[in-house]
Amino acid sequence: MEYHDTSEVLITTDQIEQMVEDVAAQINADYMPYQELIVIGILTGAYIFTADLTRHLNMAVNVDFMQVSSYVGTESTGVLKIRKELTVDVAGKDVLVVEDIIDTGRTMALLKDLLYERGAKSVKLCAAFDKPDRRVNDLKADYVGLVIPDEFVVGYGLDLDGQYRNFRDVRIVR
Numbered sequence: 001m002e003y004h005d006t007s008e009v010l011i012t013t014d015q016i017e018q019m020v021e022d023v024a025a026q027i028n029a030d031y032m033p034y035q036e037l038i039v040i041g042i043l044t045g046a047y048i049f050t051a052d053l054t055r056h057l058n059m060a061v062n063v064d065f066m067q068v069s070s071y072v073g074t075e076s077t078g079v080l081k082i083r084k085e086l087t088v089d090v091a092g093k094d095v096l097v098v099e100d101i102i103d104t105g106r107t108m109a110l111l112k113d114l115l116y117e118r119g120a121k122s123v124k125l126c127a128a129f130d131k132p133d134r135r136v137n138d139l140k141a142d143y144v145g146l147v148i149p150d151e152f153v154v155g156y157g158l159d160l161d162g163q164y165r166n167f168r169d170v171r172i173v174r
């Protein structure tokens with residue numbers, strides 16, 4: 001296992017807790033109480049945020065997970081690779097995608113298109129963290145926890161080669 005300097009805390013555990021409550025309040029205001037909402041957590045990074053966020057929502061939440069990534073092939077928009085498929089049918093449903101961090105924006109743009117192709121009634125995007133400086137398209141998440149600078153960060157679900165997801169705060173990798 002490689003050693004990385006992760007001593008610099010960017011976001012504390014308290015700030016994360018406040019962020020989750022703020023995002024949940026915005027989402028609760030936008031949907032009807034007890035309205036059916038399909039929440040799709042994006043594995044693996046969003047597993048913690050999905051668990052924390054959904055426990056603050058007051059809709060009739062149906063949680064599912066999908067594992068996707070994007071790669072840049074011949075098209076600059078990228079290609080979506082599905083590693084784990086959904087189990088629910090999103091046709092006619094209101095969908096909220098929960099992501100750990102938005103970087104280039106390719107993954108979320110492609111996934112949003114796919115969910116609309118599958119007949120979702122509405123698709124909204126929620127990310128715990130956003131690095132807008134890195135964006136290659138015009139993607140904007142509907143709900144963003146915290147905007148962060150262009151640094152590689154780990155913790156609260158975010159990894160470097162599978163490590164550090166279990167940190168309770170978010171740290172910069174040097």
Ligand code: IMP
Pocket residue numbers: 045070099100101102103104105106107108151152153154158159160
């Ligand atoms: P993109 O927006 O399509 O470029 O991809 C976003 C994905 O890249 C996230 O779901 C993460 O898996 C990964 N990622 C981007 N920035 C970071 C970071 O700072 N730390 C850990 N993973 C990151």
Ligand code: MG
Pocket residue numbers: 044045159
């Ligand atoms: Mg990742």
